[in-house]
Amino acid sequence: MLAVVKDVEYSCNRMRPLLLAGAAGVASLILYVATLAPDVVGGDAGEFQFVPYVLGIPHHTGYPLYTLLGKAWSLVPIGSVAWRMNLLSAVFAAAAVAAVYLAAWEMTGRLSAAVVAAASLAVSGLFWQWATIAGVRSSTALMVALVIYLAVRWSSETRVKRFGATARTFALLSLTYGAALAHHRSAVLLAPPLLLFILVVNARIVFSAGVMARSALLIAFPLLTYLYLPIRSAMGTPFDQFHPDTLPRFLDLVLATRLSQSFLSVPMEAMPARATMLGVEFWREFGGVGAGLAMLGVGWLLWRKPPVLALTALFALAVAAQTLNWNVGQDHLNVVYLIPAYVVVALWIGAGVGSLGGTLLRALRFAPLAKAVLTAVVVMLLVPFVQSGVANWDEMQRYAERPLDKFRQHIDAGYVARRLVMASLPYVEDNAAIFADWEQATPFWYVQHVEGLKTGVEVLYGVGSVDEMEKRVGERPIYVARAIADTGQRRFTAVGPLAKLMRGSRRELSRAPAGMRPLDLVFGAQIKLLGYVQYDDRGRIVEDAAPQASVLPFTLYWQALERPREDYSVSTRLMDSAGNLVAQLDNRHPVLSMSPTRLWEPDEVVGDYYELPLAGLSPGNYRLEVLLYTSSAQGWRNLEVVDASGRALGERAAVTEVVR
Numbered sequence: 001m002l003a004v005v006k007d008v009e010y011s012c013n014r015m016r017p018l019l020l021a022g023a024a025g026v027a028s029l030i031l032y033v034a035t036l037a038p039d040v041v042g043g044d045a046g047e048f049q050f051v052p053y054v055l056g057i058p059h060h061t062g063y064p065l066y067t068l069l070g071k072a073w074s075l076v077p078i079g080s081v082a083w084r085m086n087l088l089s090a091v092f093a094a095a096a097v098a099a100v101y102l103a104a105w106e107m108t109g110r111l112s113a114a115v116v117a118a119a120s121l122a123v124s125g126l127f128w129q130w131a132t133i134a135g136v137r138s139s140t141a142l143m144v145a146l147v148i149y150l151a152v153r154w155s156s157e158t159r160v161k162r163f164g165a166t167a168r169t170f171a172l173l174s175l176t177y178g179a180a181l182a183h184h185r186s187a188v189l190l191a192p193p194l195l196l197f198i199l200v201v202n203a204r205i206v207f208s209a210g211v212m213a214r215s216a217l218l219i220a221f222p223l224l225t226y227l228y229l230p231i232r233s234a235m236g237t238p239f240d241q242f243h244p245d246t247l248p249r250f251l252d253l254v255l256a257t258r259l260s261q262s263f264l265s266v267p268m269e270a271m272p273a274r275a276t277m278l279g280v281e282f283w284r285e286f287g288g289v290g291a292g293l294a295m296l297g298v299g300w301l302l303w304r305k306p307p308v309l310a311l312t313a314l315f316a317l318a319v320a321a322q323t324l325n326w327n328v329g330q331d332h333l334n335v336v337y338l339i340p341a342y343v344v345v346a347l348w349i350g351a352g353v354g355s356l357g358g359t360l361l362r363a364l365r366f367a368p369l370a371k372a373v374l375t376a377v378v379v380m381l382l383v384p385f386v387q388s389g390v391a392n393w394d395e396m397q398r399y400a401e402r403p404l405d406k407f408r409q410h411i412d413a414g415y416v417a418r419r420l421v422m423a424s425l426p427y428v429e430d431n432a433a434i435f436a437d438w439e440q441a442t443p444f445w446y447v448q449h450v451e452g453l454k455t456g457v458e459v460l461y462g463v464g465s466v467d468e469m470e471k472r473v474g475e476r477p478i479y480v481a482r483a484i485a486d487t488g489q490r491r492f493t494a495v496g497p498l499a500k501l502m503r504g505s506r507r508e509l510s511r512a513p514a515g516m517r518p519l520d521l522v523f524g525a526q527i528k529l530l531g532y533v534q535y536d537d538r539g540r541i542v543e544d545a546a547p548q549a550s551v552l553p554f555t556l557y558w559q560a561l562e563r564p565r566e567d568y569s570v571s572t573r574l575m576d577s578a579g580n581l582v583a584q585l586d587n588r589h590p591v592l593s594m595s596p597t598r599l600w601e602p603d604e605v606v607g608d609y610y611e612l613p614l615a616g617l618s619p620g621n622y623r624l625e626v627l628l629y630t631s632s633a634q635g636w637r638n639l640e641v642v643d644a645s646g647r648a649l650g651e652r653a654a655v656t657e658v659v660r
Helices: 002-034 043-054 064-074 081-108 111-122 125-130 137-159 163-183 185-207 209-235 247-255 257-263 268-304 306-325 335-363 367-400 416-422 438-451 466-473
Strands: 433-436 458-461 478-480 492-495 498-501 517-523 527-535 551-560 569-576 581-587 605-613 621-632 635-638 648-650 653-659
Touching: 002 081, 002 111, 043 064, 043 081, 043 438, 064 081, 064 163, 064 209, 081 111, 081 125, 081 137, 081 335, 081 438, 111 125, 111 268, 111 335, 111 367, 125 137, 125 268, 125 335, 125 367, 137 163, 137 185, 137 306, 137 335, 163 185, 163 209, 185 209, 185 306, 209 247, 247 257, 268 306, 268 335, 268 367, 306 335, 335 367, 416 438, 433 438, 433 466, 438 458, 458 466, 466 478, 466 498, 517 653, 527 653, 551 569, 551 621, 551 653, 569 605, 581 605
Parallel strands: 433 458, 433 478, 492 605
Antiparallel strands: 478 498, 492 498, 517 527, 527 551, 551 605, 569 581, 569 621, 621 635, 621 653
16 A cells, blocks of 8 residues: 555656646747748758658668658648648657756756756757757757656666666666667767666666566667668659668668768867867857856766766767767868757756755755745846847847848748749749759759659759769750859859759840840940849749838849940849948849859840848838949949930939838
């Protein structure tokens, strides 16, 4: 009977943190849904928006568990497929926050520690960003948090000799670690510290053949999901770059040995600078208060719970070492690899708060006063994280509203990727080839595989020289999704945000596009601005910009009246009603600086795409203006503009009015 009573008390004691952890998760989910990317995005996130839906084969290391879970989730009838997959990341991230809450409570036994730990992770910028777009990052954080929580819980149950609960928790820990391995290879870095933790807490368990056999089976069970890769590849799938239907190709995809070797190439002399960048990254995410609490937490764990410190610190150091050694450029770190370490830092912050709370309660013996003081201290400690959250919210909003950059790298928020695709792909020939980097390729693949648009167009990963692209596709129409430096003195024209290599008859190249709004303005008696096309923020052709639009996308159409005598630069400017400049974008040459005007042939029509920012502008009337100019050691020289009747307009051509 006494045992039953103790079990009931134990269950009741467990319910409160579970409920509060659930509340922390729900609060985080509300935050992430409010900032969720609304549509398709680029890069890895763009790939994970469509590969699960079509049951394809993603990039290294195959991610079969995520693909299968994502397929089931993608069938939920809410929003677009892209939005659903973004939402899945938000759900995983919210669950990770809840798991950190539970782990911090298990480590310290204090509500205050759990609250601050969960909050510090929830509003950290990088974690928050990946909570709003599809991908494996937030789910990896969840796996790490669950493994640490279950390990600490197993340790607590072992210490109080709750053998039935201990066996169940150890089995659950084994299964969760297996799922972590099946999900992301960073879980391999958890193996040595986790084994050390188990040996320190209860070394005798490794001599129990039955327990070890069951644990091995539970770890291995989720790994069976890797069989999906060769089976699905052999069946045939709409998206399969690696074809892992033979053992060598399967191992190459899953282990990514050759790929990893190509990246693990940072020289030792670069390590001090990279270590400084690593420290700056953590400081930026958690701030001075977070760093101080984390150091306090490390000291408290060293004193009170050395095995937990060993588990978390060894894993965090392994993650940091991987990040430092992964070569993505001398001045860059692949910071997404740090997200699992953010879980550890959040737990150390929680331990620091727990240590501080214990000290206050011992110093202030009068319980009501102690609790009041502790509550006030916790609120003060939360303030920096709330401020960080507000700043990150503002930054995410600005990031989502930014225009396309010249190299199309920042397309993982807002409608930027949708605009890149829909302002171009519908107007591309069915037999064309689009050359793109990974960041730009995935949203095109999404629209093809999920929405069925222009499926005959080949989107090729990797942008080379013009000669290399021509060698790959021959006489087919060639498009590039970003600016390239080596144009080989070839001419390009814009089709929306894409740049098309100009090949064909003069008649074809001299044809103005349908839907163009005419202007017929002549610059310097050499180049005519035939007209323009304007788009909304999702890449649809419109007559006027919506008052709430965050960007002004448009294509200018130039025509050489004769071969231009010089290379002219283009300046696009947005002026307010008082004549003040509020936004500007210049290109050294038209078409992403890829089409020098001195190469233009007479009568050829050249499209030239731009985006200007509108977010944050006050209500009112604005005017879009265009200039052509040359620059030299003597200074700037703007071309004079005349209209179709020959009337002089000065040096600026007014294109259209924008009403906010």
